[in-house]
Amino acid sequence: MLMTAMSANSLYAETFKILSGGPIFSLPRLLLFIVCSVLVRLGYFIGLSKSVPVPQTRIRFIGFLSDSILQAFLIPQDKRIKFASLRDSILQRRTVSIKTLQRFAGKVTSFSLAVPAAQLYAREVYRAISLANRSSRPIKVVGDLRSKIAHWRFFRFLVRASPLDG
Numbered sequence: 001m002l003m004t005a006m007s008a009n010s011l012y013a014e015t016f017k018i019l020s021g022g023p024i025f026s027l028p029r030l031l032l033f034i035v036c037s038v039l040v041r042l043g044y045f046i047g048l049s050k051s052v053p054v055p056q057t058r059i060r061f062i063g064f065l066s067d068s069i070l071q072a073f074l075i076p077q078d079k080r081i082k083f084a085s086l087r088d089s090i091l092q093r094r095t096v097s098i099k100t101l102q103r104f105a106g107k108v109t110s111f112s113l114a115v116p117a118a119q120l121y122a123r124e125v126y127r128a129i130s131l132a133n134r135s136s137r138p139i140k141v142v143g144d145l146r147s148k149i150a151h152w153r154f155f156r157f158l159v160r161a162s163p164l165d166g
Contacts, residue, residue, distance in 0.1 A: 095138035
């Protein structure tokens with residue numbers, strides 16, 4: 001726990017005090033200092049702003065809610081709302097830009113941690129993107145592409161809203 005409070009600069013100050021035989025010299029502190037300095041040199045840092053000092057069963061991690069009771073990654077409410085608005089804006093138009101479709105595909109791909117086989121529901125989207133890369137025209141949202149994008153309407157029912165959503 002001492003390392004979480006130390007910065008690299010204070011680590012060097014501690015070194016000086018220990019080597020000079022100052023008032024903080026004690027064997028346990030020396031051993032702790034050695035362990036901490038080795039960890040820092042190996043690249044391990046603890047970001048205090050991202051640390052949670054109290055154990056929790058649901059925490060936001062890499063943009064998802066990690067729930068230790070359900071043993072699952074959940075998609076937070078704010079991400080679900082943004083995704084729904086993007087999906088609906090695509091479905092309301094007859095054509096979309098390649099950039100918009102790429103944003104949609106990126107979001108679907110990022111959901112693969114929480115939505116099993118999410119990539120399978122995006123095949124038509126990726127196919128349309130690859131065809132559109134060959135031309136500069138907008139992509140028509142028709143047929144299979146429209147039905148695969150519309151399929152993601154199930155998403156609002158996939159995970160129930162929770163007061164713990166972050």
